[in-house]
Amino acid sequence: MTTATTERQQSGDPLISVDDVTFGYGEVPVLESVSIDIEPGSFLGLVGPNGSGKSTLLDLMLGLRRPDEGTVSLFGEPAHKFDAGERIGYVAQDATKAARDMPITVREVVEMGRYPRRLFGRFSAADRQAIEDALEQVGITDLASRRVGRLSGGQRQRVFIARALASEADLLALDEPTVGVDAESREEFYGLIHDLNATGLTVILIEHDIGVVTTHATDVACLNRQLFFDGDPEEFVETDALSQAYGKDQHILQHDHK
Incomplete structure (x- = not known):
């Protein structure tokens, strides 16, 4: 657990x-x-049918978009003004698919997580240790x-999670990260996310x-x-x-993960 996370937990303020x-x-x-x-x-x-928002x-x-009405705060700041990107690890829907064409190594991807923190363009001993960890x-x-x-x-998923960990992120955001991944890799992936959340x-x-959501999440938003x-x-x-959000005739993907 990072110092920033610990301090904010003690303050009682919402992270978002x-x-x-x-x-x-x-x-x-x-x-x-x-x-x-x-x-x-x-x-x-966060669950809901396709196109639900x-x-x-x-x-x-x-902070990637601004609301038409209302407000969004992130780490106590207006989300659209928040610029400490190293505190957020974000894995988009197509991240692992796009990574198939990346001509770089696993270590080089994970090193990217330290770019915002390194001084004078060089990795310090602390940077290298964070990457190895x-x-x-x-x-x-x-x-x-x-x-x-x-x-x-499944392995590419872990690479992007490692990049977020190397940056010492306080928040990990995952948008349908297991699309196209086999069932065994999915189970291992969500076991990893569960363990990281426990830290x-x-x-x-x-x-x-x-x-997956009802097994691993501490909170659900439909x-x-x-x-x-x-x-x-x-x-x-x-x-x-569920029936209100999806409609009674909608197919809902629900597996037993006990």
């Missing part, structure tokens, strides 16, 4: 606060009057010299598999333009939020 946010693309509303707080050290699973909400939380923490030390494009999808790392996950539920996973499965 979304207050009555509305957003649309042109005349098309995507989010309407959404309010949600994300506490330091929590693991938020999940990725847009995550973009707003990370990140590789070890996600179990890819033996792959450090391999080209990223030659790894499996105090705050996690936001967009995921269609409701079983979204379809509006927020239908925000709270404890066990309470979530007892409500009708």
